[in-house]
Amino acid sequence: MTRLDNSRVIKAPTGPELNAKSWLTEAPLRMLMNNLHPDVAERPEELVVYGGIGRAARDWESFDRIVETLERLEDDQTLLVQSGKPVGVFRTHPDAPRVLIANSNLVPHWATWEHFGELDKRGLAMYGQMTAGSWIYIGTQGIVQGTYETFVEMGRQHHGGDLSGKWLLTAGLGGMGGAQPLAAVMAGASCLAIECQPSRIEMRLRTGYLDVAAQTIEEAMAVIEKSCAEKKPVSVGLLGNAAEVLPELYRHGIRPDLLTDQTSAHDPVNGYLPIGWTVADWVEKRESDPEGVAKAAKASMAVHVRAMLDFQAAGVPTTDYGNNIRQMAKDEGVENAFDFPGFVPAYIRPLFCRGIGPFRWAALSGDPEDIYKTDAKVKELLPDDTHLHHWLDMAREKIQFQGLPARICWVGLGDRHRLGLAFNEMVASGELKAPVVIGRDHLDSGSVASPNRETEAMKDGSDAVSDWPLLNALLNTASGATWVSLHHGGGVGMGYSQHAGMVIVADGTPEAAARLERVLWNDPASGVMRHADAGYDIAIDCARERGLDLPGISS
Amino acid sequence: MTRLDNSRVIKAPTGPELNAKSWLTEAPLRMLMNNLHPDVAERPEELVVYGGIGRAARDWESFDRIVETLERLEDDQTLLVQSGKPVGVFRTHPDAPRVLIANSNLVPHWATWEHFGELDKRGLAMYGQMTAGSWIYIGTQGIVQGTYETFVEMGRQHHGGDLSGKWLLTAGLGGMGGAQPLAAVMAGASCLAIECQPSRIEMRLRTGYLDVAAQTIEEAMAVIEKSCAEKKPVSVGLLGNAAEVLPELYRHGIRPDLLTDQTSAHDPVNGYLPIGWTVADWVEKRESDPEGVAKAAKASMAVHVRAMLDFQAAGVPTTDYGNNIRQMAKDEGVENAFDFPGFVPAYIRPLFCRGIGPFRWAALSGDPEDIYKTDAKVKELLPDDTHLHHWLDMAREKIQFQGLPARICWVGLGDRHRLGLAFNEMVASGELKAPVVIGRDHLDSGSVASPNRETEAMKDGSDAVSDWPLLNALLNTASGATWVSLHHGGGVGMGYSQHAGMVIVADGTPEAAARLERVLWNDPASGVMRHADAGYDIAIDCARERGLDLPGISS
Numbered sequence A, B: 001m002t003r004l005d006n007s008r009v010i011k012a013p014t015g016p017e018l019n020a021k022s023w024l025t026e027a028p029l030r031m032l033m034n035n036l037h038p039d040v041a042e043r044p045e046e047l048v049v050y051g052g053i054g055r056a057a058r059d060w061e062s063f064d065r066i067v068e069t070l071e072r073l074e075d076d077q078t079l080l081v082q083s084g085k086p087v088g089v090f091r092t093h094p095d096a097p098r099v100l101i102a103n104s105n106l107v108p109h110w111a112t113w114e115h116f117g118e119l120d121k122r123g124l125a126m127y128g129q130m131t132a133g134s135w136i137y138i139g140t141q142g143i144v145q146g147t148y149e150t151f152v153e154m155g156r157q158h159h160g161g162d163l164s165g166k167w168l169l170t171a172g173l174g175g176m177g178g179a180q181p182l183a184a185v186m187a188g189a190s191c192l193a194i195e196c197q198p199s200r201i202e203m204r205l206r207t208g209y210l211d212v213a214a215q216t217i218e219e220a221m222a223v224i225e226k227s228c229a230e231k232k233p234v235s236v237g238l239l240g241n242a243a244e245v246l247p248e249l250y251r252h253g254i255r256p257d258l259l260t261d262q263t264s265a266h267d268p269v270n271g272y273l274p275i276g277w278t279v280a281d282w283v284e285k286r287e288s289d290p291e292g293v294a295k296a297a298k299a300s301m302a303v304h305v306r307a308m309l310d311f312q313a314a315g316v317p318t319t320d321y322g323n324n325i326r327q328m329a330k331d332e333g334v335e336n337a338f339d340f341p342g343f344v345p346a347y348i349r350p351l352f353c354r355g356i357g358p359f360r361w362a363a364l365s366g367d368p369e370d371i372y373k374t375d376a377k378v379k380e381l382l383p384d385d386t387h388l389h390h391w392l393d394m395a396r397e398k399i400q401f402q403g404l405p406a407r408i409c410w411v412g413l414g415d416r417h418r419l420g421l422a423f424n425e426m427v428a429s430g431e432l433k434a435p436v437v438i439g440r441d442h443l444d445s446g447s448v449a450s451p452n453r454e455t456e457a458m459k460d461g462s463d464a465v466s467d468w469p470l471l472n473a474l475l476n477t478a479s480g481a482t483w484v485s486l487h488h489g490g491g492v493g494m495g496y497s498q499h500a501g502m503v504i505v506a507d508g509t510p511e512a513a514a515r516l517e518r519v520l521w522n523d524p525a526s527g528v529m530r531h532a533d534a535g536y537d538i539a540i541d542c543a544r545e546r547g548l549d550l551p552g553i554s555s
């Protein structure tokens, strides 16, 4: 088992020539390799794509064998991949998936990091994250878009869909949180982001995700106030400790239009700077006195959350961005910490109810023009969705492609299959230089059970029921997706989620069109079904409008 | 939600006329109803089929809606069933399954009886057991056959394949254990079964599962010795407490040829009579002092296991039949309790390595003659398998059909699809009066992860890896099974197993033949793959002989 090989540099082949026997097998081949492209993967030499240890293949031997097998796979064969290792080739039929994947799944009683670690050490396991082990990660565009969609939905719910002249207050400019200033500006709002490490602010300025740095509240607020008055969104990174700055802002009578937080509060030892500490102290004490750090950090989080609750009481829409800061504060005695909601129930669920989620596609040609042409096609087919048009323009302007050119758009039931069919026609006509693959994150409407995140606080209490993602995977397999995956763990870790992925190829053939129509309808429809079953009116209405056949919904 | 309805008596329609639009939807309709036939289900009025609370549908409303939906389902549609409730109908294609089922699945951290119970009470869940919620339970024939196969394999390993003149010692003549005397006699061995309740002995005599009752060791051993001398297998039920009788037999120098146990040791409060207690005391104290009962029972189990270890040390092949008695004894200080093996690693795994498992089929015509004709066909196609011929003869003679006539046979990779194709031809030619359905238990070679039972002590330590059953379900979906299911819990309970089921219809068409060939090859082949991957030589050899394409196996 070779897990580390510094000599390997993997890039997907591009252009119209096949290495495999058809586009249905060439596509997973290129997307597996693309996941390990030096611009895409975090530690490609270790096969790690993102999210700590989320891998694309179990080890280099497995990677090589997957590639060899895909190159020889026939159009009536299916390859099985078990935790990143290719384990069998079976005869199926042309409308069946070419690859079926199961990663990191453990019988519940043994579904712990400890047991996983033992298996992993012995070469029997792999952590698949969500899109790492299912070969449809395409870089940081995803987090920017997810954050953008969240902010846009906050704008819809709290400010009549118009964030111009409004500003968002947050903290944390780390790996994920660093997307906040860019996403806010894209959504039309100014953003004040508090960050305690100068290096993080500099990095975000350098990559164009942040506009301005500030050292004091006065300095920062001057920029924010001006930008709001002129309705020209600007993002400001303020050096400071959120637990100190938030209460001060509140005392000064300053009131943002939206409030959230993306410090790494979920990890009190490593992720949250305690009040009054220098960053140097923090770094040193994490080694010498981790328990002391955690204690101080949690006490500061309580202060931080109390300030958030004060803002909320003063009418500021406030949300937890999945960093568990409410739980930490509650542990410290802040009884009403959960008075402000998590972002999924508050902002993402209404989208999920209509099957809207992180739809994405990549150009196998490798040619950015292919994506720009699909961008234009999306605008043509969805002429009235101004937020979407805006996103496409901003994404083109501000986000560089990583590896194969790709695009992410949150679209829902009724639109996804129309886009897929249109792309397929563009391949058929030669307008695009090669086929495209169409997929999504596992964090989607019908594909995940994760009671601490995507399925937090479901209306009927069915947060932990994982029949739904399993049915989603079976349905996508029955509908003819090109590859389908079932994972355990993902973003929230061992024991806490089960989720399914799917990718389908638009190779320009009529057979692909028939499959695209089924898969890109059924996949989001299964999400609408799941939310309708849980009793959400938006989903029940959507199901009725779209004519879904749901025998479980009486009326 | 109506869970109890005493007015409902469900029997599957029989004969060649359709109620649904095709045999692919008529089949799940009839098999769902057959699971609730009064001769098949344990508590049909509550929709409970077997195994405590294993249900066929969530409630009577769900049952009615499943039936309605199957009656109208088209041949390019697929019905999704979520924990016994029909939740959606989607357009797929003719080679896709008509029904996809997920039952009782929970995100691992919440996969407990407590959480399941809450959901169940609120109408959000259903316990699917294995074949209850996947509509392919066919009565007690299954347990007789499983026990028979185990005893035959014990005979193969320890007595050169010939059990004539040999005898098996065991205890427990309950729901499952009562199959032991019949299975032993079918396998050619005499059987001495110790049972503490006279009612249980009488019941087994009455139904023909047991030949003779005895009150004393002398009486019992006289029958056993005579039967062995004459090589005419006989079963004897000895009234007594196993923990008292076993040591006494040992002291008398009596040595059986095989030793096991099926008292309900897994449940110390309700399942095991302590030494020196009367049954009346036991029944009373279970209510008034459950902890006292458990304590006394576990102490007696230690005595019981010590006697089993003594027999083993004296050369008697000894095995644990999945009742957890080793663990109980170990808890009581019997350090070497696990010196004798569980029955799966010892006897079933070599079969699983060749894809051999509980293959079964049912005649949708309702006509026993259809099964007798298939029995003859099996003999014709497998002319050299004397054990199988013997089983078929004995089953016909000794086991009454329950509900739709059905047959179980343990056959493996390379034989299952031949039988399926032959049955399909018999339907096509009119030799059979209606189509047959072909399926299996979830307890099979490639379809289950269950570290305390089916995947106990896997060679590579991969007991808890559940990627395998998930891949099995995805593969059967991709191959064109008629219905496919994914369950959690099953025989060992919440948190302890994940498993997959499949059923396929032989309706006599060429399309069905193509699907049968794929599914009935791929399904057992995925079991051979799983065991080859774990390093079992038998499986690796079988894979090589059968020409399986396993990229994960180097050589």
Ligand SMILES: NC(=O)c1ccc[n+]([C@@H]2O[C@H](COP(=O)([O-])OP(=O)(O)OC[C@H]3O[C@@H](n4cnc5c(N)ncnc54)[C@H](O)[C@@H]3O)[C@@H](O)[C@H]2O)c1
Residues within 6 Å of the ligand: A171, A172, A173, A174, A175, A176, A177, A178, A194, A195, A196, A197, A200, A240, A241, A242, A243, A261, A262, A263, A264, A265, A266, A267, A271, A272, A273, A274, A321, A322, A323, A324, A453
């Ligand atoms: N979908 C989701 O649920 C979701 C998505 C993205 C991120 N998150 C969560 O958001 C958090 C941030 O993720 P990340 O990848 O950016 O983490 P990260 O560790 O890379 O970044 C955290 C940043 O917060 C800064 N910080 C720490 N304490 C601070 C304080 N007291 N004041 C100001 N700044 C402080 C750190 O210097 C760091 O730059 C995590 O908890 C993550 O789990 C959740």
Ligand SMILES: NC(=O)c1ccc[n+]([C@@H]2O[C@H](COP(=O)([O-])OP(=O)(O)OC[C@H]3O[C@@H](n4cnc5c(N)ncnc54)[C@H](O)[C@@H]3O)[C@@H](O)[C@H]2O)c1
Residues within 6 Å of the ligand: B171, B172, B173, B174, B175, B176, B177, B178, B194, B195, B196, B197, B200, B240, B241, B242, B243, B261, B262, B263, B264, B265, B266, B267, B271, B272, B273, B274, B321, B322, B323, B324, B453
């Ligand atoms: N595949 C498997 O792993 C598998 C299959 C079948 C049964 N089992 C296990 O076998 C056990 C028996 O199952 P069942 O359904 O027959 O249970 P059951 O409770 O119906 O029967 C147990 C029988 O044992 C008798 N008994 C209890 N204590 C005794 C004693 N000290 N001496 C003599 N007789 C005693 C009881 O009177 C009862 O008739 C269970 O633990 C079950 O889990 C496992």
